[in-house]
Structures are given as structure tokens and as C-alpha cells.
Amino acid sequence: MSARYAPGATVRVARDRPAISLGRQHIRTPHYVRGLAGTVAEVMGPFRNPEGLAVGEDGLPEQVLYRVRFPLRSVWDQYDGDPSDTVDVELYEHWLEPAHAA
Amino acid sequence: MSETDRGHHDIGGDPAGPVPRAEHVLAPWEKEVDAIRTVLGQKGLMSADKLRLGIEQLPAEDYRRLSYYERWLASIAWTMEKDGVIPPGSFAARVAALEAKR
Amino acid sequence: MPHDGPHHHGHDHAPDDPSFGSRAALGARALRELLEEAGVLAPGEVARQVERMDTITPALGAKVVARAWTDPDFKARLLADGSAAVREFGVEMGTTPLYVVENTESVHNMIVCTLCSCYPKPLLGIPPDWYKSFEYRSRAVREPRAVLAEFGVRLPDGVAVRVHDSTADLRYLVLPRRPEGTEGWDEARLAGLVTRDCMIGTAVPSA
Numbered sequence: 001m002s003a004r005y006a007p008g009a010t011v012r013v014a015r016d017r018p019a020i021s022l023g024r025q026h027i028r029t030p031h032y033v034r035g036l037a038g039t040v041a042e043v044m045g046p047f048r049n050p051e052g053l054a055v056g057e058d059g060l061p062e063q064v065l066y067r068v069r070f071p072l073r074s075v076w077d078q079y080d081g082d083p084s085d086t087v088d089v090e091l092y093e094h095w096l097e098p099a100h101a102a
Numbered sequence: 103m104s105e106t107d108r109g110h111h112d113i114g115g116d117p118a119g120p121v122p123r124a125e126h127v128l129a130p131w132e133k134e135v136d137a138i139r140t141v142l143g144q145k146g147l148m149s150a151d152k153l154r155l156g157i158e159q160l161p162a163e164d165y166r167r168l169s170y171y172e173r174w175l176a177s178i179a180w181t182m183e184k185d186g187v188i189p190p191g192s193f194a195a196r197v198a199a200l201e202a203k204r
Numbered sequence: 205m206p207h208d209g210p211h212h213h214g215h216d217h218a219p220d221d222p223s224f225g226s227r228a229a230l231g232a233r234a235l236r237e238l239l240e241e242a243g244v245l246a247p248g249e250v251a252r253q254v255e256r257m258d259t260i261t262p263a264l265g266a267k268v269v270a271r272a273w274t275d276p277d278f279k280a281r282l283l284a285d286g287s288a289a290v291r292e293f294g295v296e297m298g299t300t301p302l303y304v305v306e307n308t309e310s311v312h313n314m315i316v317c318t319l320c321s322c323y324p325k326p327l328l329g330i331p332p333d334w335y336k337s338f339e340y341r342s343r344a345v346r347e348p349r350a351v352l353a354e355f356g357v358r359l360p361d362g363v364a365v366r367v368h369d370s371t372a373d374l375r376y377l378v379l380p381r382r383p384e385g386t387e388g389w390d391e392a393r394l395a396g397l398v399t400r401d402c403m404i405g406t407a408v409p410s411a
Contacts, residue, residue, distance in 0.1 A: 017107065026155040028371050030318050031108045032115045032345065044301075047373045054151035056185065065372055072348075072367075076115065081349045084364035090372035114318030114369065116342040121354055125333045130254075131229035136330065137253035138236060141245060150300075154320055159209035170321075170336050175231045180210030188238040194211070196234035204230075 001046045003064045004093055009040045011068060012099035013091060020094055026054035029095045033087075037099045038070040041088055049092065063092040110162040111154075132171040139178055148181060156180045260329040262400035265377060268293055268327070269403065270395035273382040286377060295327050302327065303374040305366070307408075312363050313378045314352065314405030316344035317370040324375035328403060335404065345369055355406040378403050383411040 005011055015035035021027055028050050043066055048059025072085045079085070128136075142148035156177025157165070165173065179193040239245040268290055272279040282289040286302030302324055305313040317323070318341050323331040334340050343351050348365045352358070359365070368376050380402045386394060401407035 026151065026158060028319065030114050030369060030371055031112045032318075044374065050151045050154075050372065053149055054155040056152070065374075067374075072345075072365075076346055079346075081347070082364060085348065085366070086364065087345050087367040087369055089369045090374055092372065111319055113338060113342045114316075114344075115346040116338075118339040118342040121334050121339045121343070121351060122337055123334055128330060129229070131232040133254045133257060134232045134236060134250055137250045137257060138232070138239065138245070140257075141249055141253050142239075145244065147244065156210050157320065161209065164211075166338075169228070170333075172228055172231075175228070175235060176210040179231075179235050182235070182239065187244055188242050192238055193231075193234060196238055197231055200230045200234055201227075 001062060001064060003043045003045075003066075005040050005043070005066065005096065005098075007040050007042060010037055010099045011040060011066070011096040012037045013068070014095050014097060018094045021051055024051040024055075027051055029091060030089065032075060033068075033070055033089050033091075036070060036074060038068040038089075040066050041069040042067040044090070047092070049094075063094050066091050066093065066096065068096070109158050110165050111158050135171045135174050135178070139174060142178070142182075147185070147187060148178060152181050153177050257329070260326065262328050262398075262403065263395070264293065264295065265324075265328045265400070265403045266395040266398035267391070268295075268377070269379060269398045270391040272379055273394055274391050279379075282379070290327055297324070297326050297375065300324075300373055300375045302377060304377045304379050305368060306379040307381045307405075309381075310363060311366050312352075312357075312359050312405065312408075313366050313368060313376075314344065314348055315368050315370060315376040315378060316341060318342070318345055319369075319371055322370040322375060324377055327375075327377065328400060332400065352406065355401065357406065357408060378405040380409050383409050385411045 013029065013033045013036055043064065045064065046062035047065045049063050050059065053059040067088050068091050069086050069088050072081060072087055073079045073083055075087060139148055139153060143150065153174065157173045159180070160173060160176060168176070182188045183190050183193060236245065236250055240247060268282065272282050278289065282304050283306060286304040287297040290297065290302055307313055321331055321336040323335065340351065345367055348367050370376055380398065382394070383397060397409040397411060399407055399409070402409050
């Protein structure tokens with residue numbers, strides 16, 4: 001399974017649910033990064049989709065998992081730590097969209 | 103993002119007080135609940151994904167009020183009944199029976 | 205409207221109610237009995253798992269860190285493939301790979317799971333209460349430096365905080381920096397400096 005995004009790519013987290021996640025009771029994308037752009041820090045390879053696993057399905061097709069890095073300044077208004085502080089979030093490919101660097 | 107599409111467990115960034123630092127030694131029943139989940143997981147009956155779903159499906163007030171392993175217990179029992187591993191209603195009935203005997 | 209989700213069947217109680225443990229204990233017993241009657245759990249199986257769990261403590265992770273401090277080849281293996289490297293210590297991560305993040309003179313790593321409480325249990329055992337608390341889960345991604353300050357960690361200027369939200373399949377271990385003044389120490393002595401919190405990123409070891 002090939003990954004759609006490479007390390008260093010700018011991606012945007014879906015604000016609204018992607019089609020295959022509609023109606024799912026369980027998702028693993030935290031609210032605070034939805035709609036935000038980040039940078040692919042690492043491609044972790046394919047994993048079974050937890051949205052299906054949680055309801056007893058086989059979790060297929062697998063989804064590529066990424067570690068995506070967000071500057072905390074871009075996540076929170078008035079972030080008062082260092083400008084270089086970041087948060088890395090594990091996100092599955094179906095939640096990511098291509099984006100252009102800011 | 104719609105705030106209605108945010109589970110009560112999805113709390114990253116919420117305002118909160120100081121991190122409580124007191125630690126307790128796990129009670130035997132807490133270890134037992136943890137161990138039950140592990141063994142069920144090894145048998146393919148209770149994945150971490152199902153455990154999370156069951157916790158997220160708790161009413162919000164229970165999610166906040168219950169202790170950590172009480173949430174696990176409720177989730178495992180719900181999942182085992184839902185999946186037909188144990189009979190529907192059997193968990194509440196057995197707890198009531200054990201309480202009556204005390 | 206009926207609620208078809210999971211229910212809590214105990215009584216309401218305050219957390220400091222002394223009978224709290226015994227009431228919840230009934231629930232654990234009820235569940236174990238039902239699963240044994242269903243033929244899913246063998247008698248004694250849960251007790252044996254509890255015994256296994258009791259053998260896993262942060263001392264295991266500390267040995268891994270001390271090895272990485274003294275053996276550059278092992279450190280390279282640990283950073284490249286954490287699960288394979290800790291297998292050399294008899295640790296089996298299963299379906300959740302171990303991902304090791306290294307503190308450097310310019311980056312301090314800190315682990316949280318905002319959605320639940322993901323933690324490298326096969327390596328470090330049961331997570332501490334604070335790691336599972338709503339307060340830590342809420343604040344670690346919003347004001348990590350304030351949280352670190354509560355834990356007594358103040359980072360020098362020029363050190364970036366890199367928070368990792370353990371949202372999915374990876375389990376994280378922080379590889380702390382080896383303290384100065386420990387030249388020539390053997391692995392066992394070094395391991396004694398590595399506390400659990402150092403491996404979560406809310407403490408730094410000192411000699």
C-alpha cells in the first residue's frame with residue numbers, strides 16, 4: 001500500500017467527516033486539529049481502520065497512518081509557550097487532504 | 103467542525119485545574135478488570151478499539167463521575183452482552199445477586 | 205428515551221467512600237464469573253494475567269534507556285524500530301508498535317493521550333493516575349510548559365517542547381538525555397536514575 005503523502009508534505013485535517021467515517025460511532029481524530037494544516041513528520045505504514053474495528057468489523061481497507069506535526073501557535077489562539085513548540089498527532093490517511101504550505 | 107461531532111472523551115485543550123499528583127496502588131478488582139480485558143483481547147473478543155467505544159458510549163455524566171476502571175468494567179460488560187458472549191442483562195442481574203448476598 | 209449504551213450498575217458514591225472498592229469489586233467478580241460460565245475464560249486465567257502484569261514495572265524501561273545510553277548500536281536500533289529493540293529485553297509490544305522519541309539539547313518530548321490513556325504497558329506497566337486524569341489529558345497539548353512546571357521541569361532557553369498525542373496505534377517512550385557527571389557509570393547504576401516520569405517526559409533525570 002503506497003502512502004499518498006511524503007514526509008515534509010503539508011496536509012490539512014478534514015474539518016467535516018470524510019465519507020467513509022460518516023455515521024461511525026468511534027473516530028480517533030481529536031477535535032483540536034480538525035480543519036488545521038500540519039506537516040507530515042513520518043509515514044508509519046498501513047494499519048487497520050479503528051473506526052471499523054471498534055464495531056467488530058475487520059478494519060479493512062487498511063489506512064496509512066501518519067505522524068503529523070502542528071505548531072502549537074497554529075493550534076491555539078494566544079499560545080504563550082515558545083514559538084517552536086509543536087504537537088505531533090497520529091492521523092489516518094482518510095482524514096487528510098492535500099494543502100499548500102502557509 | 104461541529105461541536106456536536108465531539109465526544110465527551112475528546113478533551114484535548116479544555117480548561118482544567120492543576121494535574122492531581124496523588125497516586126494509588128491498584129486495588130485487586132482494578133487489576134482484575136485490566137487482566138480480563140487483556141485476556142479477552144488475546145482471544146480476539148475485546149480489542150482496545152471496542153473498549154474505547156464502550157467508554158465513549160457511556161453517558162457523559164458517568165464518564166466524568168466514574169473511576170477509571172469502573173469505566174472499563176462498564177464498557178467490557180456492555181460489549182460482551184452486545185456481542186452475545188454473555189446473555190443480555192446478565193451483568194446487571196449478577197451484580198444485583200452478589201449485592202443481595204452481601 | 206431509553207439509553208442503549210453501557211450503564212453503570214453500582215451505587216453512586218464519593219471517591220473517598222471506604223466501601224467504594226468493595227462495590228466495584230462485585231462488578232469485576234460478576235463479569236469474571238459470567239465469562240467463566242460462558243466458557244470464555246478458564247478458571248485461574250485472570251489471576252495468572254494479574255501475576256504477569258505485576259512483573260512489569262518502569263524498571264524494565266529504565267534498563268532499556270540505560271542500555272541506549274551506553275550502547276550506540278542498541279540506541280540506533282531502538283530509535284529505528286522500538287518494538288524490535290525491546291524484544292531483546294523479552295518485551296513483546298503486540299499490535300501497538302513502540303515508538304521512541306529522543307530528547308536532545310534542542311527538543312524535549314512529552315507524551316499524552318488526549319482521547320483515552322494509551323501507554324506502553326508491556327514496557328512500563330500500568331500508567332500513573334495523573335497520566336489518566338482529565339487535567340493532564342486536557343492541558344498537556346495546550347499549555348505543556350505550565351504542566352511541566354507543575355512537575356518541576358523548567359527547560360533551558362532554546363529547547364522546544366514536542367508533545368506527542370498518542371491517538372492511534374503507536375505507543376511512546378521518551379529517551380531522556382544522559383545526565384552530565386555520569387561518565388563511566390555502568391548500566392545498572394544509570395538505570396537507577398531513570399524514573400517512570402522521565403520516560404513519559406514529565407521529568408528529566410539528574411545524577
